[in-house]
Structure formats: structure tokens, C-alpha cells
Amino acid sequence: MAIIDITDVAKTYHAGDVEVHALRGVSVAIDEGEFVAIMGASGSGKSTLMNIIGCLDRPTAGVYRLAGREVSGLNRDDLADVRNHVLGFVFQNFNLLSRTSALENVELPLIYRGISGKERHRRASAALERVGLTGRFDHTPNQLSGGQQQRVAIARALVGEPKVVLADEPTGNLDSVTSIEVMVLFQELQRAGITVALVTHEPDIAEFASRVILVRDGLIRSDERQAPRDARPVLAELQATKEAEGTP
Amino acid sequence: MNPFVTLRIALRALLRNTLRSFLTTLGIIIGVAAVIAMMAIGAGARAQVQAAFAAMGTNLLILLPGSTTAGGSHGGFGSLPTLTWDDLTAIRAELPSVKAAAPTLRSSQSLISDENNWTTSVTGTSPEYFQIRNWPFENGIGFSQGDVVAGAKVVVLGRTVVERLFGQRVDPVGQSIRIGNTPFSIVGVAAAKGQSSTGQDYDDAAFIPYTTFARRIQGGLSKYLSGTVFIQAVSTEQTSRALADITRLLRDRHKLVDGQDDDFSIRNLNEVAGAQQQGTDTITTLLASVAAVSLLVGGIGIMNIMLVSVTERTREIGVRMAIGAKPRSIMLQFLIEALVLSVVGGIIGVVLGVGIATWLASKFQWPIQIQVDVITLSVGFSGLVGIVFGLFPARKASKLDPIDALRYE
Numbered sequence: 001m002a003i004i005d006i007t008d009v010a011k012t013y014h015a016g017d018v019e020v021h022a023l024r025g026v027s028v029a030i031d032e033g034e035f036v037a038i039m040g041a042s043g044s045g046k047s048t049l050m051n052i053i054g055c056l057d058r059p060t061a062g063v064y065r066l067a068g069r070e071v072s073g074l075n076r077d078d079l080a081d082v083r084n085h086v087l088g089f090v091f092q093n094f095n096l097l098s099r100t101s102a103l104e105n106v107e108l109p110l111i112y113r114g115i116s117g118k119e120r121h122r123r124a125s126a127a128l129e130r131v132g133l134t135g136r137f138d139h140t141p142n143q144l145s146g147g148q149q150q151r152v153a154i155a156r157a158l159v160g161e162p163k164v165v166l167a168d169e170p171t172g173n174l175d176s177v178t179s180i181e182v183m184v185l186f187q188e189l190q191r192a193g194i195t196v197a198l199v200t201h202e203p204d205i206a207e208f209a210s211r212v213i214l215v216r217d218g219l220i221r222s223d224e225r226q227a228p229r230d231a232r233p234v235l236a237e238l239q240a241t242k243e244a245e246g247t248p
Numbered sequence: 249m250n251p252f253v254t255l256r257i258a259l260r261a262l263l264r265n266t267l268r269s270f271l272t273t274l275g276i277i278i279g280v281a282a283v284i285a286m287m288a289i290g291a292g293a294r295a296q297v298q299a300a301f302a303a304m305g306t307n308l309l310i311l312l313p314g315s316t317t318a319g320g321s322h323g324g325f326g327s328l329p330t331l332t333w334d335d336l337t338a339i340r341a342e343l344p345s346v347k348a349a350a351p352t353l354r355s356s357q358s359l360i361s362d363e364n365n366w367t368t369s370v371t372g373t374s375p376e377y378f379q380i381r382n383w384p385f386e387n388g389i390g391f392s393q394g395d396v397v398a399g400a401k402v403v404v405l406g407r408t409v410v411e412r413l414f415g416q417r418v419d420p421v422g423q424s425i426r427i428g429n430t431p432f433s434i435v436g437v438a439a440a441k442g443q444s445s446t447g448q449d450y451d452d453a454a455f456i457p458y459t460t461f462a463r464r465i466q467g468g469l470s471k472y473l474s475g476t477v478f479i480q481a482v483s484t485e486q487t488s489r490a491l492a493d494i495t496r497l498l499r500d501r502h503k504l505v506d507g508q509d510d511d512f513s514i515r516n517l518n519e520v521a522g523a524q525q526q527g528t529d530t531i532t533t534l535l536a537s538v539a540a541v542s543l544l545v546g547g548i549g550i551m552n553i554m555l556v557s558v559t560e561r562t563r564e565i566g567v568r569m570a571i572g573a574k575p576r577s578i579m580l581q582f583l584i585e586a587l588v589l590s591v592v593g594g595i596i597g598v599v600l601g602v603g604i605a606t607w608l609a610s611k612f613q614w615p616i617q618i619q620v621d622v623i624t625l626s627v628g629f630s631g632l633v634g635i636v637f638g639l640f641p642a643r644k645a646s647k648l649d650p651i652d653a654l655r656y657e
Contacts, residue, residue: 051651054570056569076574080572081572084572089570095567099264111257112574
């Protein structure tokens, strides 16, 4: 069964007197455990699609069923609950709270779920260990590298045990090696049964996905499943090259 | 969401910018400190006025003999003795609203002890006088009704007179002094009462039975009472009633017809005290409202900074919403931040205000009274200010659209 089931979804904005049709009737079904890359130029409507999938925005028309539940008509409070329980977000610029430790950043979704301090602490620690940040719990974002910050953000997305992780240009602010590191993590999530949807405009990042959806002018132009490239050997190769450069 | 967790989030946000938080709350600090200090000084002044009037006597009416109207010219009060001793007896006997009445006949006399002499005001009165004026004896027991009837040559001295005639820390009870040529035996020393609000020394006085006064100083007891009468009403509420009763009784006894002026006058000390009290209350209210205005200004300062803070942290709000914060949680977070700012400001203000009041008290010898209810009220009010002025920024934060907020640069 499709975990994300979108049928004839349209979104129209009103910018002054002008009507902007960001999405003109999109239908897509994403199954549990898929790793989908959504591609498209800026202004294509891919961000709008991502916002609707992420329950941050409501469609003007059409039906969106997330994990079997109709969510297109929910109010702000219910949408907040859905985001908190079903979804995890990873952003291009990490969006961690400054001057707040990695652990506390990761705890944040659980705070809004009303989970008590000890349990929160345990789950947040486990999530940070899962993304390979053992021993950096007390570091604040400005004490961490870009790659490490994105790992904290991924831990924050994972801590609530979501069914779907949504990533909006997660590698946009990262160098090539850390980008691949993030892709390794996403592929691990996919293997663990979590559905991953990521927006990107880099074709070599989309290679790691099992399905690529191309959006243009508010419509899906192509939707193809592919054999994903394994990120682990790519990372190993890159690291070897880098090491060779580092020791002349 | 757990309010304690929200409180912690708010505290962390405020501590991230300690200087700004302090400057924001400074308005509240100054406002509350001003209110506390002003009210402490006001209450102190009030208590002082109250004490001054309590020293004169409680629920006190003073009856003065009258003016006469002769050929259209009004003589001043006391210009003619119109009160009789029978009037006094009638007041004492017939009016239930009157608790006690004492005549006072005054004359300046020279008092002579073995070593010194001192000229002071000698008052001829009855034993009730000391009760009416709340005036206990430091030594001795004073004179009795029997002394009055007998016209005994006994005297009660004020503390100042004792010091002038006998020196400090001397108990002169039992010794003799002369007033003019008449020897008097000392039967009491009235406890030190201090100064009146006009600076007159209450303790520079001597008291003898009025019969003795009339005989020895005035040269004979006449029908008329050539002095004033101190009257105590049974209670504060009954003073106006007593005043009306006495007026009616005396007009009746003096056979005054309607339209004719009173040939006596009565001063209500409670009224005078009330007027003075009102004066200090007005000033206190005025000062406190100026201080309250500064609290209001402090509230606007908080609102201003909270609005800036909401704008600055738009992205943070977006992130919180994206990961599952409800609008209500966001609103609560900012509301609690405003509340913490104002209440902490209020508490610092209380400490500062009490400090200022205490300092003024010691520096200028002002009487101050720090009131717990004022402290509670001003901390409560500053909390209210925080909620009222924090509500708008908090609502603004909670109404942000998560997509716009996340995109905000």
C-alpha cells in the first residue's frame, strides 16, 4: 500500500491579482520503503509538492492520503501532530537552534510530543549514535562542521521514529564527501524501511534514489524507478582519494 | 505541552541574550521600585500623621465657649464665657454618644521647686482629661475625683517640667513645688508625649484639679467655665453624632432660637485628622500613579523587544512548527518569555524599591512603612503587564505560516 498517495492535487497561490498555478493536478503514489528523488528547476513546483507532502501546506484541490489517513483537510493543530508523529524533516541549511546542544536539538520533536525528560534523553542519544555522532552530544551547532550539523538534523528527523523522512536539498550546503556521507545515511534509512523523499537539482545525488520524479510547470513530466547506485563504495573511493591527496 | 518545559525553553531563550533581557526588563524594574518606594514613604507619612493625632487624643471633640453678636460685630470664639459648669454636667450626664468630658482652664504660671523655677502652662482639669488624651502616667497615679471635689493642692507634671525643675531621671512624686505662692504636692508625672504637629511641646505642662485652679489661680469658682472642654465620643463612628448631640443640647440649654448663631463652637479632631490624612493620601496616590505609568512604559518596552525577538527568530519558529509544535505551544513559549521578563523585573524592582525606601529612611529620617500587599500587588501587576503586552507578539508568532517562516532570511 502506498504510504504517500496523492490524487489530482493542485495548488494555486494568489500573488496580488495574479493567480500562480504552482501545481496543476499531480497524482503520485509512493510505497513504503521507497527512496524518491524529486527533481526540477526552480519554479517548477517541486518545493510546493514537497510542502504538501510534508503537511506544511494544504492543497487547493485534490486528495492527499498519508499513511492511510486523509490529511488534505486537517487544521493546523492536527497537521502539527501529523508532522510530529509521521514525518521527519531535513533542511538545506540544517535549521538547528543556535546555542543549543546537539542533544537538545534532537530532543525538540519529543518535547512537543510531551515525552518526559529521561525517555527523551535516551531516545535522542540513540538517534545521535545512529547517525554516528557519539561523543558530540554537548556540542552546539557552531562547534560542529556542516556535515556534522546535517547529521544532527537527520537525528532530529529520526528521533520520533517517523514513517517518512523528507529532505529539501539536504546536500545543497555540503561538500562532495559529506554529501555522499548523507546519502549513505539515507540509504541506510531506506534499508530500515523508512520512506525517504528528497528534493534535489543535482543529478548525481538523484542517482542514489530508487525512483526519480521530474516536475516541470506544476506537472509530473517523468516518474521512473531505477536501480540505485550504492553510496558506500563511492564514499570509500572519495575518502581514499582524499587521503592520498592529504599525504603527498 | 509541559509548562515547566516551556518555562525552561523561555529561560534559555532569555539567557541567550542576557544584556538585552536585562535592558528590556529595566522599565519594569524602575516602575516597580518606584511604586514600592513611593508607597512605603506615603504609608510612613500617613502613619506619622495618624500618630500625631492619636497623641492629641482619639475621637476628640473640643468645645470652645462662644462668640457673641453685638450690634452686628462678631466676637471671636472664646471672647465671652458662654459655657457654664452646668452645661458640662449636662453633657456628661445626658448624652450617650459622649464617653467623657473634661474642662480645661489654662494659665501661664511660674512653678518653683527648691532649686529651680520654670514658667509653664498650668491646666485646671478633671481626671478624665488623661483618659481622653490617651496619656498614661510615668510615675504616680494623678489626682482623683475626690481631689477635684476637695480642691486639693495636687499637681501632675509633664516630663519637660520635671526635667527643668528636678533634672533628668528623677521621680519627683511626693515632693512639693509652689505655683505662685501656693504649695502643691506632686501626685504624678505624665509620660513623655513629644511634640504636636505644629511643634508645641506637649510635655511642657502642669495639671491641677479645676476646682483648685479656679480657687487659687482664677480667684473663685464662677458660674461660667472660662476655658475649653475636651470631649471624647464613644467611638470613631459616633464622633459626628456626639457633635450633633452636644450642639442640640447646648442650643437648647442656651435657649437659642432658629436662625440664631451658636454661642459656642465644636472642633472635630477626627475631621481635621481625616483632612490631613487625605492630603498625604492624595500625594501618595499621585506619586504611585506616576510610578504606575512607568510600569506601563516598561510593558511597552517588553512588547517592543518581544516583537523584535519574534521577527529575529522567525526561522526558529518555522523549525519548531515543522517538527510538530502547535500554534498554541509557540504562543505559550513567547507569552512565558514575556511573563518571565516582567515578573523577574518585578522581583528585582521590589528588592530595589525596598532598598531605596530603607536608604531614604536612614538618610533623611523619613518614616517609611513597607507594605506586603503593595509588594504582592506590584509583582502581580508586572506579571499582568507581561501577559497583556506579551500577548500580541506571542499571537503574531503563533500565526506565522511555517513555510514562510522556514524561508525567512
